[in-house]
Amino acid sequence: MTQVTPLTIVNVGYRSTNYWVVSAGTSRLLVDIGWPGTIGTMKANLKRMGVPLREIRYALATHYHIDHAGLAEELKKEGVPLLVLQVQVDAIPIMKTWTKPSDNYVEIRADGNVTIPFEESRQLLQQIGISGEILHTPGHSDDSISLLLDDGSVCTGDLPPEAYAFDNPVALGTWHMLRERGATRVYPAHGPIRPMDPAPTI
Numbered sequence: 001m002t003q004v005t006p007l008t009i010v011n012v013g014y015r016s017t018n019y020w021v022v023s024a025g026t027s028r029l030l031v032d033i034g035w036p037g038t039i040g041t042m043k044a045n046l047k048r049m050g051v052p053l054r055e056i057r058y059a060l061a062t063h064y065h066i067d068h069a070g071l072a073e074e075l076k077k078e079g080v081p082l083l084v085l086q087v088q089v090d091a092i093p094i095m096k097t098w099t100k101p102s103d104n105y106v107e108i109r110a111d112g113n114v115t116i117p118f119e120e121s122r123q124l125l126q127q128i129g130i131s132g133e134i135l136h137t138p139g140h141s142d143d144s145i146s147l148l149l150d151d152g153s154v155c156t157g158d159l160p161p162e163a164y165a166f167d168n169p170v171a172l173g174t175w176h177m178l179r180e181r182g183a184t185r186v187y188p189a190h191g192p193i194r195p196m197d198p199a200p201t202i
């Protein structure tokens, strides 16, 4: 028998970027992982929102740009494993090229990462009490992924909103796929939570 704990999602973000903590009780997943050099701010925000760091089972970056994965290595040192999709592996070392020494970015090492294909995401999430899956959602970058929960909530990272993506067929295809898969509520990396746009009429 599977026990279902209702999921909650809170925002621990800062500097115009949302970092979502998805929780099944005290079992938690952090979606997007802070700017480089801001571990103090992240810890303070987690504390303020009542999220003990030790309860975060994995950290997941929607893609490897510095505002989304900048603290990944530091959180690993705090005991939070980094969950990586296979499609993201090659993007990780490139992140360093976008940082300056003054950013205090700690480079992500391969050891300690939990790397999986998309097909294994549902099972892994189920192990931490979260019903949903991780999907490949290109449109902002090729390594972009989204967390789609079975309640219809979807964390989409920087996927450009459908209404502004008329010249981005890859993003439009991604939104179509998310709608088909049952997404109803969008938790973007920037801006407020919003309902999915209605299906476009042709």
Ligand SMILES: [Zn+2]
Pocket (backbone or CB within 6 Å): 063, 065, 140, 141, 158
């Ligand atoms: Zn980005």
